[in-house]
Amino acid sequence: MTSGNSSGHRAHLAHHFSESSQQSESARMGMWIFILTEVLLFGGLFVAYTVYRSANPEMFYNAHKHLDIHLGTLNTIVLITSSLTMALAIRSIQLNDRKKSIKLLATTFALAAVFLIVKYFEYSHKFHLGQLPGKFYTYTGIEGSNPHIFFSVYFMMTGLHGIHVIAGMIAISWVMRITIQGRLSSEYYTPMELTGLYWHLVDMIWIFLFPLLYLIG
Amino acid sequence: MNKIPEVNYLNADRGIKSWLFTLDHKRIGLLYLFSIMAAFLLGGVFAILIRLELLGPGKDIMEARTYNQIFTLHGAVMIFLFIIPSIPASLGNFILPQMIGAKDVAFPRLNLLSWWIYMFGAIFAVISMSAGSVDTGWTFYTPYSTTTSTSVVAMTLGIFILGFSSIFTGLNFIVTIHKMRAPGQTWFRLPLFVWGLYATAIIQVLATPVLGITVLLLILERVAGIGIFDPAMGGDPVLFQHFFWFYSHPAVYIMILPGMGIISELISTFSQKKIFGYKAIAFSSLAIAFISFLVWGHHMFVSGQSQLASAIFSFLTFLVGIPSGIKIFNWLATLYKGKIRFDTPMLYAFSFLFLFTIGGLTGMFLGTLATDVHLHDTYFVVAHFHFVMVGGTVMAFFGGLHYWWPKFWGRMYNEIWAKISIAFTFVGFNITFLSQFLLGAKGMPRRYYSYLEQFQSLHGFSSFGSWIMAVGFIIMAIYLIYAVFKGPPAGDNPWGALTFEWRTTSPPPKENFKETPTLTHGPYDYDKIIPKRTI
Amino acid sequence: MSGHSTHENRHVVSFKTYLATGTALLILTAATVGVSFIKLGGWNAIAAVGIACLKAILVAFVFMHLLYDKKIFLVIFSVAIIFLTIFLALTMFDILSRGEIYPDYEEPIEKNAVIYKKAEPAPTGEPVEDSTPKNH
Known part of the structure; x- marks a missing residue:
């Protein structure tokens, strides 16, 4: 049906593309390459994690007990659910059900906020105890060499992830806005699709952070 | 008589805003070209200052502290502001969409954003380096960079910002090459410059994020004392070098791969012969891109890396020689029995072949574990990478600049002055850097402010060469700028080349082609047709 | 559906x-x-x-x-994973094989790290980790 160009369909086509499928595929490809760069950005932190865990295995085990596994699990469930609602929001817009799509986006946004609130409580607890990165580390209850390294790694990984959650929330609220304005439909929903890809990436990174930080056996 | 088309991309829109906020890839390419040439001038001035200071042992024109800042500025400006964006962002931006028969790159806004980020990051980095008197060298190794009192944080933040501009360009090019090709432009009919840019773009998007996280960690280390590079806190400064070189070694191929692409174009065009081993050259670009990620440990042979790892990195380093050799031999085979014409771009291509081969082979010496222990951090290394970077990339860049200059402006430069200029540059370059091989082999360490009397004559010789090279560049700047305004019209296809960009007018119209071109022959089918030269 | x-x-x-x-x-x-x-x-x-x-x-x-x-997106994603693996594997290879040929080189960095601590007295050969965590 690519040649059956309705006028609404044409309106989204930039001058240098010849077909809207070319345009939307380009956009998705760009997003996937962006995801690739994100994977390698976080990759540096995963490498640092592996290096220091292999250097101090005992300490990592002792230190990880000070993370709250219940809150960690709760946040994992929250993020996975938000990923599901995001995927369903895109499905709704594909089927031209704008209202349902907006509701699902709002749910995703709310779940992201819940994630950050839980994170806030975890962080403030650690600040209170002095379980802080590097030279700010004042806690004394962890055995093993250099326990501050664990918290350096913990705060860098979850902190960078947290920034990505905030960026995702900004993107979701923007997509929600343009959906409410009626600018997205089953004909053209690229912004929502790209935001979805980004949001799933944020979920995916947390899927790795959770066992690596909270569940050291 | 050639005529310049009345309406073209240069005069289609007027006013400063139509340039600063343009979405036309050709204008963005030119904006990038002006910016990186400014960076090249800046870095060049620093280079001359370094050579002046090294004219004699002891103090000549500046204090030791200033000298350390100047070589840091020279390195950082040349690497991050000039050579990494040089070919892809300027020539690539201008030529790539035309070569594949597209109206523009896939994401024109991202392209413009990339330039703005580049400008912001560049100004930010230069100001913070000079105002904050950073003296870490462009590599900003820990633990010095985390303990010095200079403004390393601001400088690395500037580099972090510049990284985004590089990623955006790479991302844009990959999508453009995949999605924007004209009908009939199959993968194996793409000009080899496009293959070079494609391999470059892959490295840009894969490696640059790691530089991003490296400088973020360095900044956090300085600001928040997280201790992961601080040995006193159980951190490992050698890990910083792993992070740094995982980006910076592949970055060396960000610099050279597009240059190799240009050389493929030049050699085929000016020998009027089908390129020999098209697929071998195309795939060797991808092979270099891949291998570049396996060899970074050869910068760390004497850094406390495990000996076993060093041996393996040394072995892997030799693999780079294979695809590079494939390219050199294919270019030589293309020249064989070709109708060679010695136009200026071709002279740059010959310079490239000569200088890059020396640079590449001395790289093998340095990749050899046992030899490197002796040559590490001497002028041998300095000479080696200047042969690759200046003798390779810069020669290719200027070759490309001369090749496409008539396409940019529709006007031709003065061929005689161009030949005088390259003679100065080539001779000056060899005097400057061949002497540094000797210095290094005799044990002169790099980055030293003063030296023993016995090195004086070679240092003096090297400084003398740098002035000759500078004269060459100044002549080039003059006749190229003159050509923009007063040069004779060049015509659409001054060199008689077959790639797409020569099928449109010089300078091209706003959307490159009056109608989307269709492919009738390959980019190097000189065995089928030989187009007439318009000059 | x-x-x-x-x-x-x-x-x-x-x-x-x-x-x-x-x-x-x-x-x-x-x-x-x-x-x-x-x-x-x-x-x-x-x-x-x-x-x-x-x-x-x-x-x-x-x-x-x-x-x-499109399958190309799968390729892009796989490339990211492959190069991350290369980064991790080669770095870890260095970290884990230090000292295998010359045992003196094993953990040279942390043991000599005392030289970076300006305020502390001269090294005694003790590993630095004994002096951390600090600020009790």
């Missing part, structure tokens, strides 16, 4: 598939938490990373449509 497609012939994944994927992800989360309480030695880490990979594959293939979309 499956078999829908938009005007661009884009596949619309059925509601059931999404729900099943979400459920599977939650079950795997429960599994990874459960496994972490069983003492398996080195297998704990392998199980944790293995389950995480499985979850990531589910997210990428279903939620991010890698299974249905």
Whole structure:
């Protein structure tokens, strides 16, 4: 049906593309390459994690007990659910059900906020105890060499992830806005699709952070 | 008589805003070209200052502290502001969409954003380096960079910002090459410059994020004392070098791969012969891109890396020689029995072949574990990478600049002055850097402010060469700028080349082609047709 | 509900598939938490990373449509994983093999690190970790 160009369909086509499928595929490809760069950005932190865990295995085990596994699990469930609602929001817009799509986006946004609130409580607890990165580390209850390294790694990984959650929330609220304005439909929903890809990436990174930080056996 | 088309991309829109906020890839390419040439001038001035200071042992024109800042500025400006964006962002931006028969790159806004980020990051980095008197060298190794009192944080933040501009360009090019090709432009009919840019773009998007996280960690280390590079806190400064070189070694191929692409174009065009081993050259670009990620440990042979790892990195380093050799031999085979014409771009291509081969082979010496222990951090290394970077990339860049200059402006430069200029540059370059091989082999360490009397004559010789090279560049700047305004019209296809960009007018119209071109022959089918030269 | 497609012939994944994927992800989360309480030695880490990979594959293939979309996106994603693995593997190879040929080189950095501590007295040959954590 690519040649059956309705006028609404044409309106989204930039001058240098010849077909809207070319345009939307380009956009998705760009997003996937962006995801690739994100994977390698976080990759540096995963490498640092592996290096220091292999250097101090005992300490990592002792230190990880000070993370709250219940809150960690709760946040994992929250993020996975938000990923599901995001995927369903895109499905709704594909089927031209704008209202349902907006509701699902709002749910995703709310779940992201819940994630950050839980994170806030975890962080403030650690600040209170002095379980802080590097030279700010004042806690004394962890055995093993250099326990501050664990918290350096913990705060860098979850902190960078947290920034990505905030960026995702900004993107979701923007997509929600343009959906409410009626600018997205089953004909053209690229912004929502790209935001979805980004949001799933944020979920995916947390899927790795959770066992690596909270569940050291 | 050639005529310049009345309406073209240069005069289609007027006013400063139509340039600063343009979405036309050709204008963005030119904006990038002006910016990186400014960076090249800046870095060049620093280079001359370094050579002046090294004219004699002891103090000549500046204090030791200033000298350390100047070589840091020279390195950082040349690497991050000039050579990494040089070919892809300027020539690539201008030529790539035309070569594949597209109206523009896939994401024109991202392209413009990339330039703005580049400008912001560049100004930010230069100001913070000079105002904050950073003296870490462009590599900003820990633990010095985390303990010095200079403004390393601001400088690395500037580099972090510049990284985004590089990623955006790479991302844009990959999508453009995949999605924007004209009908009939199959993968194996793409000009080899496009293959070079494609391999470059892959490295840009894969490696640059790691530089991003490296400088973020360095900044956090300085600001928040997280201790992961601080040995006193159980951190490992050698890990910083792993992070740094995982980006910076592949970055060396960000610099050279597009240059190799240009050389493929030049050699085929000016020998009027089908390129020999098209697929071998195309795939060797991808092979270099891949291998570049396996060899970074050869910068760390004497850094406390495990000996076993060093041996393996040394072995892997030799693999780079294979695809590079494939390219050199294919270019030589293309020249064989070709109708060679010695136009200026071709002279740059010959310079490239000569200088890059020396640079590449001395790289093998340095990749050899046992030899490197002796040559590490001497002028041998300095000479080696200047042969690759200046003798390779810069020669290719200027070759490309001369090749496409008539396409940019529709006007031709003065061929005689161009030949005088390259003679100065080539001779000056060899005097400057061949002497540094000797210095290094005799044990002169790099980055030293003063030296023993016995090195004086070679240092003096090297400084003398740098002035000759500078004269060459100044002549080039003059006749190229003159050509923009007063040069004779060049015509659409001054060199008689077959790639797409020569099928449109010089300078091209706003959307490159009056109608989307269709492919009738390959980019190097000189065995089928030989187009007439318009000059 | 499956078999829908938009005007661009884009596949619309059925509601059931999404729900099943979400459920599977939650079950795997429960599994990874459960496994972490069983003492398996080195297998704990392998199980944790293995389950995480499985979850990531589910997210990428279903939620991010890698299974249905252009195969080039799968290639891009795989390239990211491959190069991350190279980064991790070669760095870890260095870290783990230090000191194998010349034992003196084993952990040279931390043991000599005292020279970077300006305020502290001269090194006694003791590992630095005894002096941290500080600020009790």
